[in-house]
Amino acid sequence: xxxxxxxxxxxxxxxxxxxxxxxxxxxxxxxxxxxxxxxxxxxxxxxxxxxxxxxxxxxxxxxxxxxxxxxxxxxxxxxxxxxxxxxxxxxxxxxxxxxxxxxxxxxxxxxxxxxxxxxxxxxxxxxxxxxxxxxxxxxxxxxxxxxxxxxxxxxxxxxxxxxxxxxxxxxxxxxxxxxxxxxxxxxxxxxxxxxxxxxxxxxxxxxxxxxxxxxxxxxxxxxxxxxxxxxxxxxxxxxxxxxxxxxxxxxxxxxxxxxxxxxxxxxxxxxxxxxxxxxxxxxxxxxxxxxxxxxxxxxxxxxxxxxxxxxx
Amino acid sequence: xxxxxxxxxxxxxxxxxxxxxxxxxxxxxxxxxxxxxxxxxxxxxxxxxxxxxxxxxxxxxxxxxxxxxxxxxxxxxxxxxxxxxxxxxxxxxxxxxxxxxxxxxxxxxxxxxxxxxxxxxxxxxxxxxxxxxxxxxxxxxxxxxxxxxxxxxxxxxxxxxxxxxxxxxxxxxxxxxxxxxxxxxxxxxxxxxxxxxxxxxxxxxxxxxxxxxxxxxxxxxxxxxxxxxxxxxxxxxxxxxxxxxxxxxxxxxxxxxxxxxxxxxxxxxxxxxxxxxxxxxxxxxxxxxxxxxxxxxxxxxxxxxxxxxxxxxxxxxxxxxxxxxxxxxxxxxxxxxxxxxxxxxxxxxxxxxxxxxxxxxxxxxxxxxxxxxxxxxxxxxxxxxxxxxxxxxxxxxxxxxxxxxxxxxxxxxxxxxxxxxxxxxxxxxxxxxxxxxxxxxxxxxxxxxxxxxxxxxxxxxxxxxxxxxxxxxxxxxxxxxxxxxxxxxxxxxxxxx
Numbered sequence: 001x002x003x004x005x006x007x008x009x010x011x012x013x014x015x016x017x018x019x020x021x022x023x024x025x026x027x028x029x030x031x032x033x034x035x036x037x038x039x040x041x042x043x044x045x046x047x048x049x050x051x052x053x054x055x056x057x058x059x060x061x062x063x064x065x066x067x068x069x070x071x072x073x074x075x076x077x078x079x080x081x082x083x084x085x086x087x088x089x090x091x092x093x094x095x096x097x098x099x100x101x102x103x104x105x106x107x108x109x110x111x112x113x114x115x116x117x118x119x120x121x122x123x124x125x126x127x128x129x130x131x132x133x134x135x136x137x138x139x140x141x142x143x144x145x146x147x148x149x150x151x152x153x154x155x156x157x158x159x160x161x162x163x164x165x166x167x168x169x170x171x172x173x174x175x176x177x178x179x180x181x182x183x184x185x186x187x188x189x190x191x192x193x194x195x196x197x198x199x200x201x202x203x204x205x206x207x208x209x210x211x212x213x214x215x216x217x218x219x220x221x222x223x224x225x226x227x228x229x230x231x232x233x234x235x236x237x238x239x240x241x242x243x244x245x246x247x248x249x250x251x252x253x254x255x256x257x258x259x260x261x262x263x264x265x266x267x268x269x270x271x272x273x274x275x276x277x278x279x280x281x282x283x284x285x286x287x288x289x290x291x292x293x294x295x296x297x298x299x300x301x302x303x304x305x306x307x308x309x310x311x312x
Numbered sequence: 313x314x315x316x317x318x319x320x321x322x323x324x325x326x327x328x329x330x331x332x333x334x335x336x337x338x339x340x341x342x343x344x345x346x347x348x349x350x351x352x353x354x355x356x357x358x359x360x361x362x363x364x365x366x367x368x369x370x371x372x373x374x375x376x377x378x379x380x381x382x383x384x385x386x387x388x389x390x391x392x393x394x395x396x397x398x399x400x401x402x403x404x405x406x407x408x409x410x411x412x413x414x415x416x417x418x419x420x421x422x423x424x425x426x427x428x429x430x431x432x433x434x435x436x437x438x439x440x441x442x443x444x445x446x447x448x449x450x451x452x453x454x455x456x457x458x459x460x461x462x463x464x465x466x467x468x469x470x471x472x473x474x475x476x477x478x479x480x481x482x483x484x485x486x487x488x489x490x491x492x493x494x495x496x497x498x499x500x501x502x503x504x505x506x507x508x509x510x511x512x513x514x515x516x517x518x519x520x521x522x523x524x525x526x527x528x529x530x531x532x533x534x535x536x537x538x539x540x541x542x543x544x545x546x547x548x549x550x551x552x553x554x555x556x557x558x559x560x561x562x563x564x565x566x567x568x569x570x571x572x573x574x575x576x577x578x579x580x581x582x583x584x585x586x587x588x589x590x591x592x593x594x595x596x597x598x599x600x601x602x603x604x605x606x607x608x609x610x611x612x613x614x615x616x617x618x619x620x621x622x623x624x625x626x627x628x629x630x631x632x633x634x635x636x637x638x639x640x641x642x643x644x645x646x647x648x649x650x651x652x653x654x655x656x657x658x659x660x661x662x663x664x665x666x667x668x669x670x671x672x673x674x675x676x677x678x679x680x681x682x683x684x685x686x687x688x689x690x691x692x693x694x695x696x697x698x699x700x701x702x703x704x705x706x707x708x709x710x711x712x713x714x715x716x717x718x719x720x721x722x723x724x725x726x727x728x729x730x731x732x733x734x735x736x737x738x739x740x741x742x743x744x745x746x747x748x749x750x751x752x753x754x755x756x757x758x759x760x761x762x763x764x765x766x767x768x769x770x771x772x773x774x775x776x777x778x779x780x781x782x783x784x785x786x787x788x789x790x791x792x793x794x795x796x797x798x799x800x801x802x803x804x805x806x807x808x809x
Contacts, residue, residue: 124556227749231745246582250358251358257351273333
């Protein structure tokens with residue numbers, strides 16, 4: 001009876017979280033578009049309230065199952081989303097990325113919405129999962145995933161902003177040529193003619209999102225922090241595999257894709273130090289790395305049979 | 313002469329190409345893409361069944377895959393070639409960097425002339441004598457853990473060498489990882505052992521279910537010859553029918569005869585004896601069946617039964633007894649229903665409750681001259697002559713004077729037995745990889761120069777300049793702090809950027 005009550009509470013809190021995050025995402029997008037201080041405060045309050053509900057959902061889920069609340073895919077996605085939102089809330093003031101909140105919360109809402117499709121009632125662990133490595137290895141994997149996801153959002157925003165900046169720069173050059181003749185110089189991008197601003201991308205006021213260079217730097221900082229954590233997740237996974245299956249590496253699909261993720265992000269870190277690869281090309285690698293991460297979670301868990309098939 | 317010169321030049325060109333970061337980067341991505349194929353196409357070493365299925369379902373595709381080596385990606389020549397190229401490329405990057413680093417150990421930070429041309433620069437007139445100002449600067453920089461060297465009339469300092477050290481440690485440790493794999497594969501072995509409750513198993517080449525995989529440098533005496541007496545096996549299930557735990561209790565006798573005590577082997581908790589690890593891998597039923605022929609005992613032993621699907625306990629377990637000594641030869645096909653009542657209801661048969669053994673008896677030629685599975689009868693030269701079933705303790709007489717008795721029902725346990733002397737190397741390599749990775753990613757190299765010359769009027773003109781190779785924003789703050797500390801004695805600083 002108590003388990004049932006906890007389960008119902010966890011599910012209710014999950015729904016409340018989803019609603020609050022959705023509201024927060026809308027508020028953050030409003031803030032991005034119209035830059036109202038009060039809406040930003042509302043967005044922050046909604047996010048914090050959602051985080052509290054989320055924490056309650058995860059904790060009650062763990063109590064209902066009488067174990068750590070990351071024993072299957074539904075729980076895993078929930079905790080990764082929680083870490084993502086918590087990371088964003090902790091960093092957004094210091095990094096001044098409040099305008100990108102809608103995208104981060106949007107990713108969290110999408111992930112949690114998808115998680116409801118694979119919902120399973122709380123239950124005990126299969127023997128293979130019943131190990132203290134479940135705490136160490138999976139926590140590292142979840143933390144790494146949350147960081148890579150934040151890095152992905154920042155990278156995509158960087159690519160977007162970079163394109164806008166390039167377009168408006170070239171538009172400004174075109175706009176300035178006749179203007180310079182007439183008025184003797186104009187500041188780039190300040191007063192674009194109407195048809196030029198359409199070329200410059202969606203009608204968003206300049207300067208609302210951080211500059212492309214800033215976004216690039218923040219994405220790098222996130223990924224450079226995530227990389228050793230992901231490395232540890234892979235290493236701890238190998239130690240656990242040695243303990244549970246008698247081999248540290250067996251090219252199991254989960255292992256392959258975590259290796260691929262690691263290699264692609266290693267590529268990203270190297271690309272940033274390689275002439276001709278800096279900037280957009282490196283950013284594309286970060287996006288591919290994130291796609292490998294998602295593939296590893298979604299396709300490997302549900303489609304490809306392997307030792308890590310713990311979707312249910 | 314000319315051709316050898318051309319060869320030399322092209323070798324140098326290849327070496328230069330391999331040395332570039334761009335090449336390493338591309339090889340890294342090729343390894344990633346190649347690995348992906350192995351997860352999408354069934355791999356013969358892990359899933360031979362799936363490979364065979366593909367040949368039946370899509371024969372053309374399967375033949376293409378086989379021709380390209382996609383059924384064993386990680387053992388294929390092109391995968392090996394790619395990572396070998398990557399390692400060569402890595403070596404060609406690391407060797408010069410390591411040489412430079414070692415040479416740099418003896419070298420001290422180098423002086424430069426024009427401090428004002430550096431990215432960060434500040435100067436002030438202080439009231440101290442040049443010597444005193446320099447001594448103070450040295451103290452301040454040392455406290456900030458800079459390496460400081462005299463560079464008259466000033467100082468040269470640097471910090472963040474851990475970055476290069478860490479990077480080299482990280483990359484060289486990847487080779488240690490490879491050594492660990494080679495040692496483990498070369499000197500280790502892996503085998504599978506099936507032991508029925510009550511029986512004793514000895515760790516020796518011949519006692520494995522099938523010949524164990526032994527490394528190139530592994531020799532017969534490397535088997536440990538310790539003994540495991542399986543006291544019992546227990547598969548515990550929850551009320552929902554999901555497995556809770558699989559435990560084998562074994563009495564260990566070490567190779568020198570010393571008792572090793574009674575130990576448990578369970579999932580996630582392997583047993584380690586004399587450097588060999590024993591893992592709980594599988595289990596099943598082993599009914600003890602006695603066969604008599606015209607009153608004479610032919611056989612009485614536990615028979616290992618297998619299941620078609622370990623995840624579906626609703627289907628009966630299958631076993632076979634072959635009696636080649638009888639004329640005509642007789643083969644018994646057996647099906648065990650551990651819990652027939654549950655089985656009839658379509659529920660999983662998890663525990664033994666009134667177990668029931670169904671049989672089909674065949675006679676004729678077992679065809680044992682050809683290789684065949686112990687779990688299957690080759691019925692091409694056999695004809696069925698009797699079928700029926702019996703409960704525990706019951707006996708049935710078949711036509712032809714054959715009597716079968718279902719004497720007892722035991723369980724067997726299946727172990728993965730393994731020795732891998734490379735794991736410690738792997739663990740050490742993994743530790744070094746992380747130890748190298750952290751400074752390689754987070755420490756930043758920066759250099760600072762200080763110059764103290766007598767000022768035109770009175771006191772000393774103190775100049776400081778510097779730059780950071782990484783994280784310039786953090787260095788900007790650090791530089792301001794340093795100038796603040798240097799200029800405490802009534803100075804006015806002038807900065808340029």
